[in-house]
Amino acid sequence: MRYIPIEKTEQDMILARSVYDNTGRVLLSCGTVLTDEYIDKLYDRGLPGIYIEDKLAEDIEIEEAISEELRNEGAEALRNGDVDAAMGVGRRIVDEIIQNPRVTLDLIDLRSYDDYTYRHSVNVAVISTVIGINMQLNRLALDELSIAAILHDIGKRRIDPKIINKKGKLTPEEYTEVKRHSEYGYEMVKSRIDLSAKIKNAILLHHENEDGSGYPKGLKGNQIFIYAKIIHVADVFDALTAKRPYKKAYAQSEAAEYLMGSCDRMFDREVVKAFLQCVSLYPKGTQVQLSNGKEALVVEATKSPLRPKVRIIEDGTDMDLSSLYEYRNITIVPPHDGDIS
Structure with missing residues (x-):
């Protein structure tokens, strides 16, 4: 199979x-033959693209x-504000991923504009869990990490949806309100005895930066819990690679470059290394x-x-670019303007 951006769908x-x-x-359904009517409906829903089957791929x-199914269940729990159901999904995310701990994050999430907030939180839980496995966290820690990640943006429920879904630039007042979502999220879960202090801490502090320039507390380095x-790395990566009404999606290579370039300023270097694996x-x-x-x-x-x-599209020839003896003068050209194909 291969991925086709929605604007190139035929x-x-x-x-x-x-x-x-x-x-x-x-x-x-899988196997559907696309018509112009179907394509128009997919485009109107804001889908970034689709996966297709053809001989080449x-x-x-x-x-x-x-x-x-688990992705949809997680999004539905968050849409309903059901913390208990979201916690259950968080644990099951770990269950599914540890069955294949060598999984790499290849699949592009086909989410629509109006489903972004909830699918984003599920994606952050998935990415965080895979990073945690690469950092050799134990099972209890992975469960806590996944639960914190799926709940990391729950505080946005207290913010006016008109601000959250605004297509244009936020006013300074609106941006200040959006930045309070981590505090709102902490307030929503702080009295729950079934959530550990580590989970609550992560929900509160997932926008802190290594150099102290983050929020809400301006913590630095080792003051920020792992x-x-x-979650900070997973959150930013997923946000960058998402197509939104006001921006194109970054290619995954571009988003990774951003993370690498922001090590020690925004992100922990060891976490980014684990992510890149x-x-x-x-x-x-x-x-x-x-x-x-x-x-x-x-x-x-x-x-x-x-x-x-x-694989060359023109003739179907395969080329292993890692073979420097044969192809050292051939590289992948960086995408332009956040485009991904």
């Missing part, structure tokens, strides 16, 4: 993954970190431009994160 393409609405109901398999540091800078099934002018599909990652194995 009639008669065949869906490789089902498309869901924001309540978890199937809108279009029929052998490219992309594993899900967690099942689509769960908050991990589990994220695909060039996800399988996505299209890239090569320095020789050819367009190619990413087939699989190699030991060199910046040089995956690719």
Whole structure:
């Protein structure tokens, strides 16, 4: 299968993954042949793209970190403000991921504009858990981390939806209010005896920066608990790679560059290192431009994160860019303006 941005979707393409609405109901099933009417509806919903099946990509398999059913269940729990259900989903996220601890984050989440907030929190829990596994956290810590991550933005329920969903630039007053969401979230859970102090701490402090420039307390370095540091990295990465009404999605390679460039200022360097071990800078099934002018599909990652194995779209030839003997003069051209194909 391969990923096609919504603006490049064409009639008669065949869906490789089902498309869901924001309540978890199937809108279009895997195997559906697309029509212009279907494409218009997907575009109107704000989906960034779809996965399709064709001969060129029929052998490219992309594993899900967690099942689509669990993603939808988590989003629904958050939509309803059901903390107990969200906690259960957090634990089950760990259950599913530890069954395949070598999973890499290849799959692009096909979320619509109106489903962003809830799917984002589920994604942050998934990414945080995979980072935690790479940092060799024990099972109790992974459960706590995943629960804190899925609840990290719950305080946004206390903020006017018009501000949260505003398409334009926030006013200084609106931005100040949005920044209070971590404190609101802490207030919402601080009296619960079934949530540890570590979880509550992470919800409160997930926007703290290594150099003390974050909020709400302006903590530095070792003053920030590890769960908050991990969630901070996962949160920013997922936000950058999401398509929103007011911005294009960053490519995963661009978002990773941002994280690396912000080490010791915003992010903990060791957390970013662990993150880079589990994220695909060039996800399988996505299209890239090569320095020789050819367009190619990413087939699989190699030991060199910046040089995956690719397939030339023009003739179907595979090239392992990590083979410097054969292809050292060929590189992937960075995407422009946050574009991802």
